[in-house]
Amino acid sequence: MNQSSTSMILQEINRMPDACAVVRGSGKYPNIKGQVYFYQMDGGTVVIAEIYGLPTKAGMCGEEIFGFHVHSGDSCTGTAQDQFADTDGHYNPRNCEHPYHAGDLPPLFGNGGFAWMMVFTERFYAREVIGRTVVIHRNPDDFKTQPSGNAGEMIACGVIY
Incomplete structure (x- = not known):
């Protein structure tokens, strides 16, 4: 990427994304809904997340921060406990330590239950993550605890489809 990166990215996101995910909350957080878009570019991928219904805390400093990652699995299913x-x-196709996994992304910053984030990553191309999952965690990633940043x-x- 070079100095004209911003204009190049803005041009690219005026088209259909190369992949996307419809995000839904767990049974405990049924109000969470949103979309994550993946735009493949020369040298990497632009990821845009638009999420609604995130938990909030009361008070002046009540906005929360959430871990946000691409996971290896291909299903948002599990058990009663998880x-x-x-x-x-x-x-993590290159077997790197956390926070150097390809799927490690910046956190989502809540704003009255809403979060919007855009990032460019050279760690994967959109086509590589189709069929995988995108996950929002209750806590922010600490970017050091192994293997997954203690995001909870x-x-x-x-x-991602």
Whole structure:
């Protein structure tokens, strides 16, 4: 990417995404809904997330931060104890340590239950994550704890198609 990266990205996101995921909350967080879009570009992928219904806390500093990752699994299913157990771990085709997994993404910052985020990553192309899952965690990723950043409970998931 170079100095004209912003204009190049804006041109690219004016087309249909190369992949997307419809995100839904777990049984405990049924109000979470949203979309994640993947735009393949030269050298990587632009990821855009638009999420509604995230948990909030009362008070002036009540906005929350949520872990956000692409996971290796191909299903947002699981068990009664872990509704999204089948998402498996973070997408990590190069076997890197956390936070260098290909699926490690910046956190989502809640704004009155809404989050919007856009990032460019060289860690994967959109076509590589089709059929995998995108997961929102209850806590922010600490970007150091192995193997997954101590992000806690998976509260929402979507299959990338």
